[in-house]
Amino acid sequence: MKSYQAISIKDCGEALVAIPQDTFILETPHPYKKLGAPYEGISPYVLRESVLKGLQQAQNELQKWQPGWQIKVFDAYRPIAVQQFMVDYTFKSLCQQYPNQSESAIAQQVSQFWAQPSNDPNTPPPHSTGAAIDITLVNEKGETLNLGGAIDEISPRSYPDFYQDATGKSEQIYHQRRELLRHIMFSADFRQHPKEWWHFSLGDQLWAWLKSQETSNSNIVAYYGRV
Numbered sequence: 001m002k003s004y005q006a007i008s009i010k011d012c013g014e015a016l017v018a019i020p021q022d023t024f025i026l027e028t029p030h031p032y033k034k035l036g037a038p039y040e041g042i043s044p045y046v047l048r049e050s051v052l053k054g055l056q057q058a059q060n061e062l063q064k065w066q067p068g069w070q071i072k073v074f075d076a077y078r079p080i081a082v083q084q085f086m087v088d089y090t091f092k093s094l095c096q097q098y099p100n101q102s103e104s105a106i107a108q109q110v111s112q113f114w115a116q117p118s119n120d121p122n123t124p125p126p127h128s129t130g131a132a133i134d135i136t137l138v139n140e141k142g143e144t145l146n147l148g149g150a151i152d153e154i155s156p157r158s159y160p161d162f163y164q165d166a167t168g169k170s171e172q173i174y175h176q177r178r179e180l181l182r183h184i185m186f187s188a189d190f191r192q193h194p195k196e197w198w199h200f201s202l203g204d205q206l207w208a209w210l211k212s213q214e215t216s217n218s219n220i221v222a223y224y225g226r227v
């Protein structure tokens with residue numbers, strides 16, 4: 001069990017709402033649907049009402065710094081069956097890629113990046129709460145920007161500050177873009193997964209745990225549980 005999963009959840013009961021396509025860019029076709037993940041008619045592009053408002057606020061902040069740029073949503077809501085599918089898919093892909101590594105070492109790597117597909121309502125995977133999103137940036141020409149690594153890459157390159165001390169020009173640009181992404185999301189009170197530059201959440205257990213670490217306030221609870 002991860003430390004953040006010990007945080008209590010007091011679900012506020014907000015509904016899931018669609019992420020508007022005229023405001024945000026949505027990755028199309030959806031990356032996990034493309035792989036055959038079992039959505040059973042459920043849209044991955046929904047979020048809790050206040051989380052969507054926060055995302056809008058973050059995009060407004062982005063446009064103060066970079067007029068015309070937009071947030072691109074790679075993934076949002078994920079049923080637990082999809083979480084299970086993606087954990088299994090990632091495990092199998094890594095086993096094929098690294099045949100000399102033990103299965104337990106690979107499972108350990110997968111668990112650094114993918115949450116357990118837990119069915120326990122006290123420990124929901126973040127994306128099954130409607131409060132977590134995986135995002136990147138698009139410029140004013142509609143080009144998806146390079147932030148120095150692919151979303152879902154199982155590697156230290158995915159750590160948000162991987163390029164912090166880089167001296168190369170491109171690497172410094174990746175770092176600046178990652179910092180901009182973090183800045184706009186933090187300005188709307190989101191928090192970032194410590195190992196994934198693209199993953200942010202607002203109001204779930206990981207968010208509450210990160211806030212409690214910042215403030216040493218152990219009374220912070222999560223207000224979004226599994227939907």
Ligand SMILES: C[C@@H](N)C(=O)N[C@H](C)C(=O)O
Nearest residue numbers: 113114115125126127152
């Ligand atoms: C790996 C990535 N897509 C992701 O969403 N990771 C978090 C931790 C999750 O599985 O909830």
Ligand SMILES: [Zn+2]
Nearest residue numbers: 132133134199
């Ligand atoms: Zn994520």
